[in-house]
Amino acid sequence: MNTLTKTLLSLIVLSLQLAAFDTVKVAKDVYALVGDLGQRSPQNLGHDMTSGFIITKEGVVVVDAGGSVGDGRAIHAAIKAITSQPIRWVINTGGQDHRWIGNSYFATLKGVKIIASQACKADIAKRKDFQMAMARKHIKQAFEETNATLPDTTFTNHYTLPTPDKKIELVYTGGGHTPGDIFVVLPKEGIVFTGDIVFHQRLLGVQPGGGLRWIKTLEYLRDVLKPKVIIPGHGAVTDLAHAMHDSYDYLMMLKRGALAGFKKGAFDAVEAVEGLDQSAFAYLKNYDDAPFRSKNALKMARELEKSAAQ
Numbered sequence: 001m002n003t004l005t006k007t008l009l010s011l012i013v014l015s016l017q018l019a020a021f022d023t024v025k026v027a028k029d030v031y032a033l034v035g036d037l038g039q040r041s042p043q044n045l046g047h048d049m050t051s052g053f054i055i056t057k058e059g060v061v062v063v064d065a066g067g068s069v070g071d072g073r074a075i076h077a078a079i080k081a082i083t084s085q086p087i088r089w090v091i092n093t094g095g096q097d098h099r100w101i102g103n104s105y106f107a108t109l110k111g112v113k114i115i116a117s118q119a120c121k122a123d124i125a126k127r128k129d130f131q132m133a134m135a136r137k138h139i140k141q142a143f144e145e146t147n148a149t150l151p152d153t154t155f156t157n158h159y160t161l162p163t164p165d166k167k168i169e170l171v172y173t174g175g176g177h178t179p180g181d182i183f184v185v186l187p188k189e190g191i192v193f194t195g196d197i198v199f200h201q202r203l204l205g206v207q208p209g210g211g212l213r214w215i216k217t218l219e220y221l222r223d224v225l226k227p228k229v230i231i232p233g234h235g236a237v238t239d240l241a242h243a244m245h246d247s248y249d250y251l252m253m254l255k256r257g258a259l260a261g262f263k264k265g266a267f268d269a270v271e272a273v274e275g276l277d278q279s280a281f282a283y284l285k286n287y288d289d290a291p292f293r294s295k296n297a298l299k300m301a302r303e304l305e306k307s308a309a310q
């Protein structure tokens with residue numbers, strides 16, 4: 001193989017590696033950026049999730065900043081391939097690393113506002129050092145130049161973007177996977193970006209004390225927002241039924257299982273969910289991680305134990 005061929009081959013490999021996600025048109029001016037279902041890596045630059053963007057006459061709204069400066073740059077390149085409109089707003093839908101670490105890139109652009117719920121900003125402030133360290137460990141050299149950059153604009157429960165041609169509402173109802181998770185709602189189109197409130201096709205992870213709030217927030221999605229189309233935080237674009245099955249039904253299975261264990265006289269949370277059969281969700285990515293599954297059940301049982309004691 002001559003040097004030129006080698007160089008060309010390595011360029012092809014590099015460009016394949018740079019494809020951290022697929023750009024999927026969901027509706028006119030509404031796009032999803034669907035990334036890996038697996039772990040953060042140097043190849044996906046921390047885009048092991050689904051995010052997106054919305055084009056308005058006032059500029060582009062980016063829904064989730066990505067997992068590194070490189071991911072932020074890749075998101076911007078995907079936007080530039082579709083529109084020449086500048087980015088005006090970046091929404092962090094939650095406090096998980098891949099929702100906000102890319103702020104480090106977007107904050108360098110002129111005239112960009114980075115918006116999150118107050119609860120989300122507080123969560124990021126609390127966990128940023130740990131999250132940065134973990135992301136650096138997974139993304140390696142490609143994580144260089146990335147700094148922890150917090151959102152600059154916050155709201156409590158409700159925020160409407162100043163985009164008269166497209167109604168875009170940010171809605172906080174108490175959090176989901178993380179305490180500050182919000183919905184980005186396009187009421188006219190019947191589309192909701194859910195961030196980490198919906199895990200589709202991938203087993204979700206319960207945070208300590210974070211199971212019951214998540215159930216309530218998913219009930220809000222089902223009963224109040226009732227979208228036709230869901231752009232989830234993980235997995236392909238889907239509908240409400242599939243989103244609810246992969247996220248809500250799984251959480252409810254954990255809750256019912258733990259409650260049944262306590263009813264049978266379990267001595268503690270560990271005993272309440274010992275041997276809980278989760279196999280109805282064996283089709284989800286990451287299901288094979290048995291310790292992860294068991295921890296989900298245990299966290300739910302501990303939370304129920306605590307709420308019963310109060």
Ligand SMILES: [Zn+2]
Nearest residue numbers: 049096196233
């Ligand atoms: Zn996530």
